[in-house]
Amino acid sequence: MSIADNLKTVRTRIKAAARKGGRDAGDVTIVAVTKTVAPERIREAVASGVTCLGENRVQEAHDKIAAVGRDAQWDLIGHLQTNKASLAATLFDRVHSVDSERVAWALDRAARKEGRRLPVLLQVNLSGEESKFGVEAGATLDLLRSVANLEHLAVEGLMTIPPYFEDPEKTRSFYRRLRELRDEAAALALPGVAMTHLSMGMSHDYPVAVEEGATLVRIGTAIFGQRA
Numbered sequence: 001m002s003i004a005d006n007l008k009t010v011r012t013r014i015k016a017a018a019r020k021g022g023r024d025a026g027d028v029t030i031v032a033v034t035k036t037v038a039p040e041r042i043r044e045a046v047a048s049g050v051t052c053l054g055e056n057r058v059q060e061a062h063d064k065i066a067a068v069g070r071d072a073q074w075d076l077i078g079h080l081q082t083n084k085a086s087l088a089a090t091l092f093d094r095v096h097s098v099d100s101e102r103v104a105w106a107l108d109r110a111a112r113k114e115g116r117r118l119p120v121l122l123q124v125n126l127s128g129e130e131s132k133f134g135v136e137a138g139a140t141l142d143l144l145r146s147v148a149n150l151e152h153l154a155v156e157g158l159m160t161i162p163p164y165f166e167d168p169e170k171t172r173s174f175y176r177r178l179r180e181l182r183d184e185a186a187a188l189a190l191p192g193v194a195m196t197h198l199s200m201g202m203s204h205d206y207p208v209a210v211e212e213g214a215t216l217v218r219i220g221t222a223i224f225g226q227r228a
């Protein structure tokens with residue numbers, strides 16, 4: 001299957017899931033995840049209508065953006081270390097993975113130097129798995145209040161990576177919980193904070209995530225095929 005064919009399938013399934021969830025498919029953006037994918041294949045995805053690309057490593061993105069260009073926006077979806085914050089603030093259009101005050105401060109400082117306000121999402125660890133990054137659910141609103149005070153970051157929503165289940169239906173409770181947490185966060189009505197985005201859903205479970213309210217689905221293998 002070509003990348004264009006894969007995208008067609010993904011879009012069809014997003015439409016069906018949106019309908020099932022009583023949502024508008026136009027509110028769902030595909031973030032095509034480009035880790036390990038060669039520049040010419042990334043360009044092929046952009047030529048097929050992808051408007052947002054997701055990378056999980058800062059250094060890898062640096063080289064890829066130079067090769068692919070900026071016809072689509074670039075989002076950082078992987079864990080960010082504070083020593084990479086400066087580079088991240090110059091490269092990315094949005095960061096999905098802010099999970100501590102330390103990272104937020106470092107990004108804010110870097111964004112100030114760049115003279116920009118950087119859109120960010122807070123990454124939430126809903127499973128309590130120690131191997132996963134993300135702020136605990138119970139600490140999310142406190143982190144939000146503190147990040148909301150940073151002038152050079154614009155909080156746009158929440159992101160999560162649930163545990164892997166063979167059966168995608170088992171991820172539903174995590175996606176529902178993230179939506180509820182987003183609603184609680186939106187109810188705080190913090191100035192400068194727009195809780196519009198839910199970054200959730202990957203290749204094996206994005207229809208469930210869309211049914212539960214995802215606005216950004218991070219999809220790699222279902223678009224580009226198995227990673228080498």
Ligand SMILES: *Cc1c(COP(=O)(O)O)cnc(C)c1O
Nearest residue numbers: 033056077202203218219220221
């Ligand atoms: C790799 C990755 C994805 C995409 O995974 P697929 O299963 O290939 O769709 C999504 N989100 C993050 C954070 C990733 O690292």
